Structures are given as C-alpha cells and as structure tokens.
Amino acid sequence: MKREQILDNLKSQLKMGNHIIGVSTSAGITAKYAKQGGADFILTLNSGKFRQMGRSSLAGFLPFCNSNDMVMDFASREIIPLVQDLPIIFGLNATDPTKEMETYINEIKDMGFSGINNYPTVGLLDGLFSEALQEEGNAYLLEVEAIRIARERDMFTVAFVFDEIQAAQMIEAGADVICAHLGLTEGGLLGAKKVFSLEAAKVKADKIFNICNELKPDLIKLVYGGPVKTPIDVQYMYSNNEDLMGYIGGSAFERIPSEKSITNITKAFKGSGKLDEDDLMVKMLDGVTKHYDYVEFVKEYVAQNYMNDISFLDLAKVAHVSRSYLSSLFKKKVGCSFQTHIVKFRMDKAAEILDRENIQCSELAPLVGYQDYAQFSKMFKKYKGYSPKQYKSNLNTKR
Incomplete structure (x- = not known):
C-alpha cells in the first residue's frame, strides 16, 4: 500500500474516534485474524518468530540468526501473500553490517512491504554493552538514517523511540509514526521480569509526546510494550494521556493469549471426565433442572453474560419450558420482569x-x-x- 493511502486511512480512523492498532507477528494465522479484528497494520519483527518457537522476545537480540534474513523469509512467504490489502511493515535491523541500507531498503519495497520499523533496536540496550556498540559505530543514529532513507523512498515509517532526543531525531528524519517503546512486554510465562509500572510508562510517554507536539503536532503517536499488555492497561494510558492515539502489541496479541488458551483448553480436555459441576455450560448440556431451578439458571446466565446480547426466548428453550411460563415464574420469584x-x-x-x-x-x-x-x-x-x-x-x- 502507498504511504499516503496508509496515512489517509489512519487519520480517517482517528477522525471517527477510533484508536490505531498495530499487531506484531511472524505467523500468517495471527496476521489473518488480526486483520479480521480490525488491525490497522502488521509489523513483521524477528522476535515474533522466536515467540512462535516458544522463546522469549529477547532472543531477537541474540546472535541466533541474521534478523533481516529471518524477517524477509517468513514475511514474504507467510504474511504478504495472505494479507495483501493491509500495510505490512518490515522490522529492519539497521545496524546489520551485511546489508547496504539504501540497496536493501529498495529490496524491501520491491518485495511488497509498505514500510519499515527500526527493530531490533539498540535503544533497548544499555550499560557497558551499549557503550561498546556505540564505540563500534552501531548507534541508534543508524536506525534514524534507515527511517530517513525509507521516507525518501516514500515508504511508511514507524519509529520506536526511548526518549525525547530520539523522538526529535526520528521526527527530523521524517517518521510517520512515533511509538514510545516502554520495554519488553510484561506478563505470561515468558514475559520480562523487570518492567516499568503503568504510571512510569505514562510519564515516559508524556515526555516523548510533548516533544512530538512541539515539533510536529499532527504526528501519529503510539505506545508499545512494557506493562501495557491488556485492554485495561491500554485504557489506563488513553485515560491519562490525551495525546495517545493507539497501541502496537506483539506478545499481547500473540504470546500471552496463546499461553492462556492453550494451557486452559488442554487442561479442559485432559480433565473432561471431571468437569467442575459449577460450570454453567455443563449444567446447560446436562439439563438445567438436574442442578437447580429455572430462575436460578436465568440469574446465573445473566451474571456471566450481561455484557452480551441475551435472548430470553433462547433461555426458555434451553430450560425446555415455554417463554410465558418462564417469564411468569421469574417475576414471581424475583419480584420483577426479566427485562x-x-x-x-x-x-x-x-x-x-x-x-x-x-x-x-x-x-x-x-x-x-x-x-x-x-x-x-x-x-x-x-x-x-x-x-x-x-x-x-x-x-x-x-x-
């Protein structure tokens, strides 16, 4: 997709009061259903492939493989052919000494990617290792330069930044999106142990977005990672930062839900002969009246499904009684109508x-x-x- 088309689509979403959502993945099935759920773009990052292997996102920073070759391989085979009408963003390791960046970014564009994102990024590294990389010339400015090259090629660019200085550098390079990177995603079995609190994350995002507003107020501003991993976490960030326009997630969409659902469904099948007798679905399948009376069944169903549409007629059918009888019985016992x-x-x-x-x-x-x-x-x-x-x-x- 063309850069201007992507920007027009994102700005239209914001005008309608919606938030921008980017999903990081290395698997076609995740990309397919992220699109179905309304994702605005897909990021193909090397850490996504390691998550699919059951490894931590940290593996994306270790010398297990060439990051750019890995992303080019899985994204060109699994993602681009499957999700053709959604922007696919290449996670570019801009410090890769085996690639000549101007030539390689041209190759990325020719392969059908809509843009680039600076990942893996040296911005996540600190201490002596970071100092050694800087001395060798593997600095964050190489990532800034890659964003500048992609912008000159009229590609869509998503910049991960870690402080105000980097935000200013990426804005000057022409980044379309500034994403405040809050660290490795917390939560689940493989999550990072040390993360910012939501409040600290909010303060960090505030500082970055303030610079954005000074230099380019209409820039799209997102957050990624750290303690922000659930819809409630993101809601906290929205409620406490009026500049925030959306969220990019990897583990939050892919690893953490998979860990929970696969663990739980396996346990359920393993113990299928010993299901919890309090489970509402078990009672519905086994026959409502065997376990409790009709009215209690209706009240429990409401308690578990109040956020969804509830058909009183369907409940009567499950209980194998007429709607009028159940309605009369409910009003007699509860003191008011079902509605x-x-x-x-x-x-x-x-x-x-x-x-x-x-x-x-x-x-x-x-x-x-x-x-x-x-x-x-x-x-x-x-x-x-x-x-x-x-x-x-x-x-x-x-x-």
Whole structure:
C-alpha cells in the first residue's frame, strides 16, 4: 500500500474516534485474524518468530540468526501473500553490517512491504554493552538514517523511540509514526521480569509526546510494550494521556493469549471426565433442572453474560419450558420482569466499574451490553439517579 493511502486511512480512523492498532507477528494465522479484528497494520519483527518457537522476545537480540534474513523469509512467504490489502511493515535491523541500507531498503519495497520499523533496536540496550556498540559505530543514529532513507523512498515509517532526543531525531528524519517503546512486554510465562509500572510508562510517554507536539503536532503517536499488555492497561494510558492515539502489541496479541488458551483448553480436555459441576455450560448440556431451578439458571446466565446480547426466548428453550411460563415464574420469584432484572444488573455492574476504574463513560456502555451510549445513559440515570458522567464526577469529588 502507498504511504499516503496508509496515512489517509489512519487519520480517517482517528477522525471517527477510533484508536490505531498495530499487531506484531511472524505467523500468517495471527496476521489473518488480526486483520479480521480490525488491525490497522502488521509489523513483521524477528522476535515474533522466536515467540512462535516458544522463546522469549529477547532472543531477537541474540546472535541466533541474521534478523533481516529471518524477517524477509517468513514475511514474504507467510504474511504478504495472505494479507495483501493491509500495510505490512518490515522490522529492519539497521545496524546489520551485511546489508547496504539504501540497496536493501529498495529490496524491501520491491518485495511488497509498505514500510519499515527500526527493530531490533539498540535503544533497548544499555550499560557497558551499549557503550561498546556505540564505540563500534552501531548507534541508534543508524536506525534514524534507515527511517530517513525509507521516507525518501516514500515508504511508511514507524519509529520506536526511548526518549525525547530520539523522538526529535526520528521526527527530523521524517517518521510517520512515533511509538514510545516502554520495554519488553510484561506478563505470561515468558514475559520480562523487570518492567516499568503503568504510571512510569505514562510519564515516559508524556515526555516523548510533548516533544512530538512541539515539533510536529499532527504526528501519529503510539505506545508499545512494557506493562501495557491488556485492554485495561491500554485504557489506563488513553485515560491519562490525551495525546495517545493507539497501541502496537506483539506478545499481547500473540504470546500471552496463546499461553492462556492453550494451557486452559488442554487442561479442559485432559480433565473432561471431571468437569467442575459449577460450570454453567455443563449444567446447560446436562439439563438445567438436574442442578437447580429455572430462575436460578436465568440469574446465573445473566451474571456471566450481561455484557452480551441475551435472548430470553433462547433461555426458555434451553430450560425446555415455554417463554410465558418462564417469564411468569421469574417475576414471581424475583419480584420483577426479566427485562427489568437484566437492566438493573447491568447498571449495578456499570457503577461497580466506575467505582473501580478510571474509564471514559462512552467506553463503559459496551462493557455492560449497550452499543448505544444514549440508551445506556438514559437507563443509568433512571436506576442510579445520575447520568454516568455525574456519577463519575461525584466519585472523583469524594476521592
């Protein structure tokens, strides 16, 4: 995809109030479903391949292979042929002494990549090793130069930066995206042990973005890695940094979900003869009335699925009773209709989330089953006496 087209698409997303999402991967299946989930671009980084091998992202910085050759191999075979209408960004090791950068960046463009990103980056290295690299000429400025060359080739460029000086250097080189790199991603079985707290990450991103605003206010500003690994973490960053426009993740989209889901599904199949008797799905499959009465089944289902659309007719079918009978029974035992019960439950959950988290009211509605914020706000005020914004303001005053 052409650079201007990519930028137009990203700016359109921002105008519509959406966030920019980049997914780092080395696997076609991840790229395919990241696109289906709405990713705006794919980064092909060498650490992604090591994650697929069951290794830490740190392996991308060790002398196990030539990073550029690895990325060129898997990305040209697995990613570009599969995801042709989404920008694919090449993770370029700009300090590679075996490549002549101007020629190699031309080759990257000719292979169908939309742009480059400086990874693996010497910006993640410090101490004596970093000093030794600097003395040998393997400095961050080589990555800046690679971004400049790609920009001259009219390629889309995503720059990982670690401080304000690097941000200024990358802006001068013509980077389209400045991404505050917050360190290796925390969490899961292979996560880095030492990471910034979310608050420290916020402060770091603030400093970098302030420079961006001084030098080029309309620049796209993202964050990557460190303690930001879940949607809640990203929401914290959005809520506390008005300049942040989106997020790039690798382990957060690929390694951590795989670790959890594969571990859990294997345990489930292994213990399929000894399933937890409290599991709602087990009770539904085995027959609702064998375990508890109809009303308790409905209440438990609401408690576990309030954030989704719930069909009372479907619940009646699962319970093998008529809708009218279940409705009458529910109102008799609970004291209100099913519809009133689920609205009350959702409003209580919404208040609970506001009590616990610093979240935008507009982003709260989908978490409790409402796609229409106006309808959600109307129901919240009806049952809580205040609009969501008033309720949140009262909370902030008490705090």
